[in-house]
Amino acid sequence: MTTTSLIQEMKLTLAETSFYQEHGWVATGTVLDEQILDGAWEGLQQHWTGHRDHVLPFAGKRFGDWMPVDGDGTRNNEYLSLQNLKVRKLAWSPIIGRIAASAAISTEIRLFDDQLVYKPGGQTGEAVGWHVDGDYWGTCTSQQMLTAWIPLHDCAEEHGPLVVLDGSHKWSHLLERSELSFHKADMEGLARKVNQLGFEFKPVVMNLKKGQFSLHHCRTVHGSYPNRSARPRIALAVHMQDESNKYKNTLRPDGRPIELFNDVICRRDENGDPDYKDDSVFPVLWAELSNKAGGPAEL
Numbered sequence: 001m002t003t004t005s006l007i008q009e010m011k012l013t014l015a016e017t018s019f020y021q022e023h024g025w026v027a028t029g030t031v032l033d034e035q036i037l038d039g040a041w042e043g044l045q046q047h048w049t050g051h052r053d054h055v056l057p058f059a060g061k062r063f064g065d066w067m068p069v070d071g072d073g074t075r076n077n078e079y080l081s082l083q084n085l086k087v088r089k090l091a092w093s094p095i096i097g098r099i100a101a102s103a104a105i106s107t108e109i110r111l112f113d114d115q116l117v118y119k120p121g122g123q124t125g126e127a128v129g130w131h132v133d134g135d136y137w138g139t140c141t142s143q144q145m146l147t148a149w150i151p152l153h154d155c156a157e158e159h160g161p162l163v164v165l166d167g168s169h170k171w172s173h174l175l176e177r178s179e180l181s182f183h184k185a186d187m188e189g190l191a192r193k194v195n196q197l198g199f200e201f202k203p204v205v206m207n208l209k210k211g212q213f214s215l216h217h218c219r220t221v222h223g224s225y226p227n228r229s230a231r232p233r234i235a236l237a238v239h240m241q242d243e244s245n246k247y248k249n250t251l252r253p254d255g256r257p258i259e260l261f262n263d264v265i266c267r268r269d270e271n272g273d274p275d276y277k278d279d280s281v282f283p284v285l286w287a288e289l290s291n292k293a294g295g296p297a298e299l
């Protein structure tokens with residue numbers, strides 16, 4: 001069997017796909033290579049010491065990329081896979097794309113963005129607030145985009161792993177947007193609001209072993225509690241587009257167009273809009289019946 005056909009078989013079962021569609025999340029078995037996970041950690045440390053395999057245009061000006069000068073606290077580094085080859089090796093893993101394709105029932109999965117979240121040990125109050133990834137992707141037409149959450153080590157509850165609200169992809173649109181933010185950590189307040197709307201507030205903690213990852217739907221509410229343990233908690237979120245996704249011109253409440261960092265660095269399509277199929281920014285992680293399956297270039 002070739003590597004591609006082996007990966008082809010590593011999809012979710014039909015029951016797991018139904019589970020994902022119903023609950024808005026699913027966790028995989030231990031499928032990721034330990035060396036690739038360790039390599040991503042090395043790549044992150046390279047990044048923090050200033051190393052770049054590829055320099056992004058406008059880097060540092062258009063998005064908040066944590067650097068040591070920013071001090072202690074939770075660290076957030078985005079678009080790392082476009083800048084560091086070791087992180088790329090993990091983020092662009094065909095197996096992640098393959099499993100995501102079977103969850104989203106899509107013939108193709110492309111990268112949209114990636115985000116490395118590092119939480120130092122001994123945190124007390126600092127959490128990643130409840131939020132919905134799709135709210136940050138107002139320029140995307142698809143409501144089937146999804147995220148792989150990949151801890152780089154065994155992640156127990158005390159480490160502050162990802163927490164998803166079960167089934168919330170079906171009702172998160174009814175919540176006040178002001179109640180949801182990655183950066184606003186009112187972890188208790190939301191439960192009351194969800195119950196008032198008549199839904200069950202049911203947090204599910206992603207206690208994953210190294211090599212496992214979880215997927216969550218772009219409308220699923222999620223966040224993470226402080227890392228109370230003595231060691232850092234390090235996880236990569238790989239945000240992905242299903243095959244149907246396209247750019248749509250969208251305005252903010254004040255009338256200005258929404259412009260993501262992606263929109264600035266990718267090529268334009270024939271209408272002059274950002275092209276969300278630009279392989280250099282949005283590589284294919286998996287495609288059915290395509291020789292692209294097996295991973296993008298430059299791994």
Ligand SMILES: O=C(O)CCC(=O)C(=O)O
Pocket residue numbers: 117128133147148149161162222223224235237238
């Ligand atoms: O790593 C975390 O704590 C948060 C990750 C996240 O927001 C995501 O996976 O979309």
